Structures are given as C-alpha cells and as structure tokens.
Amino acid sequence: MSILKKLSKTFAGKSAAEPPTNRLQVQRAARVLVTPLHRISFRPVGSDGNLLGLKNISVGGMALICDRVVKWASEDLIRGLLTVDKKEFEIEARIRHLSEVLAGCEFTGENLILKRAIEDYLRVEILALNLRPIGQAYLKPDPRGKAQWLTDGKANELYCVSDDLGLVAFHMSFIGHYVEWTRESGVRAGSVRPNEDDRPYHKGAELLDLSKSLTKEATSLAKVFVQNVERVSDDLRRELIEKLGD
Secondary structure, three states: OOHHHHHHHHHOOOEOOEOHHHHOOOOOOOOEEOOOOOOEEEEEOOOOOOOEOEEEEOOOEEEEEOOOOOOOOOOOEEEEEEEEOOEEEEEEEEEEEEOOOEEEEEEOOOOHHHHHHHHHHOHHHHHHHOOEEOOHHHOOOEOOEEEEEEEOOOOOEEEEEEEOOEEEEEEEEEOOEEEEEEOOOEEEEEEEEEEOOOOOOOOEEEEEEEEOOOOHHHHHHHHHHHHOOOOOOHHHHHHHHHHHOO
8 A cells, every 4th residue: 555545544534424533532622741952931020030930831821840949839920931932921820729839820811922923833732742642443444554643623643553563654644744654665754734624523644745754853853742742652662663764
C-alpha cells in the first residue's frame, strides 16, 4: 500500500453515520509539564527578585513549585511577572489548590495575548496532549500486527503497529510534519497537509517532500511530540524515541 493510500485510510472516518468527533471526548485545556529546557518562569510581586519554577502550565492556569519563603493560602490572589520564552506578562492568578510543594493557580480575566503566547510556544506539546485513542472496534485490522491510533480528529496523529518483537512500523503527523519508520526502511520524514473533499466526515491527506532522513529540528520536534502523548505506554514511548535516533 502506498504512503498516500495509508494516509487516506488513516485519516478517514469509519462511516458517515459515525463521525470521528463522536469518538473523541472534549477535554479541559491541556496541561504541559514544564522541563528545564522550557523558558518559562514566574516572579511574584514582592519576592525580591526570586523566580519560581513551574510544574505545568496551560492556557488557563499554572502549577507553581512553592518556595519556602512563599506564604500563600488557598483562594489567595497573586500577582507577578510570567515569562514565556522571551515574552513577559504581568498577570494575576487565583490559588485553587495548595500543598506543601505546589500551588495550582487559575489565571483571572481574559488575557488573549498571554493565551496565544502559551499556545504558540508550546504548540507541539499541546497538540500531543490532545491526542485521544480510537477504539479497536473502529480500526481496520493491520496484517503486520496490533495497531494503535491516536488522533485529535484533525491532521495530527500517531499510528503504531507492534508484534511480539516490538514495533513493526509507525507514522506521526503534527503541524505539517510527517515522520514514519518501518523495520524494512528505517526512518523518513516529509510534510503533510489536509486535503478535504465534499463527503461528510471525510479527511484525506497529501504527502509532500518525503525524504530519506530527519533533520535535527524535525527529530527534536518529533521527540517532544512523542514525549507528550499521554495515552501510550512508557515502553512504547521509549521505543518510539529510540527509533527516531539522535
């Protein structure tokens, strides 16, 4: 089966009577785990310059790693300077959950510029967190092994096939990137764009510029994408990252 046919098969719904959106649950705003590689921090007002790290962040709030000098209580309104990449925002947030180590905060008001900055900076992570598994009953049997398909109902997805020896093949697409790996051919990359026709619930895809190897940028983005897909096992995640290479 050609790559284009595989993509069309994968993106297509089971039938017009069962639209893909019926199989995907609406979730709250995706919370991205903040790592040392992320350029995100918070400086509360009156902290004398002390920066606080973040455990996670979403477009609606953040979980701050509490400092011993911080004296907060649940429902307190805190103000400060939130840095996202190289952009700084004066914000206020309500503490909704408080423990000895974390303060879960909800941003107040409708700061659309802040929301857009978070979405832009953490775009790949948020896309991955929004992927949801499609039940086996909706998947056509794959002769190569057991298939797993996670999608956001749009053009972003992860499709894997495994047998008793581990991964047989996978492909992923996100923000226009396409990456695939098979035991026979190894890893290749290209770009993909949605191609919708007039049939209800039909989604196709056009694959462009398939190359023989991944660039460093594409490899890094693909690993970030895989690391943030929640609904896969840790063993599968490790194997996917291993196949992507350095």
